[in-house]
Amino acid sequence: MPKSPEFLAKRLRAEGEKMTAFFTGLDAADWTKTVYTEGGTWTIRSVLAHFVTAEQAFLKLFPSIIGGGEGVSKDFDLDRYNARQQEKAQDLSPQELLEKFQDVRAKMAAWTETLSAEDLAKEGRHPYLGENTVEEMIMLVYRHNQIHYRDMRKS
Numbered sequence: 001m002p003k004s005p006e007f008l009a010k011r012l013r014a015e016g017e018k019m020t021a022f023f024t025g026l027d028a029a030d031w032t033k034t035v036y037t038e039g040g041t042w043t044i045r046s047v048l049a050h051f052v053t054a055e056q057a058f059l060k061l062f063p064s065i066i067g068g069g070e071g072v073s074k075d076f077d078l079d080r081y082n083a084r085q086q087e088k089a090q091d092l093s094p095q096e097l098l099e100k101f102q103d104v105r106a107k108m109a110a111w112t113e114t115l116s117a118e119d120l121a122k123e124g125r126h127p128y129l130g131e132n133t134v135e136e137m138i139m140l141v142y143r144h145n146q147i148h149y150r151d152m153r154k155s
Contacts, residue, residue: 005112008138020102031094032045049089058141108138120133120138121133
């Protein structure tokens, strides 16, 4: 059953609040805990940087798809993109990253509320999902964070 823009925005906000509470509760040592080691070492801080940079990119990609764009190119290399984004965010403190996360999530939720059912049904190429609807792409934004959240809690 299709989700409404309001439902999606509510989920984005709720998941964003959960992530903010998690990151706010960390002490200095927690930020350096290793979460992933494949394709380079990712710490909890790295995961937060990933949340920020991914969502910033989605705020450009999704409107482009709604405007008639195809989405990412067929040869898009997600691992290379993520590595470049980690480099770009390396000088930001955890607090700066958390502020950027809160800002970009608020923007994503507000933008989502402006969409119509027709917008949500538009299709394009997502870097991970491949060809899919904008609705599914927005749902992956909060599901993506939930997957990483589970992994961070295990670290």
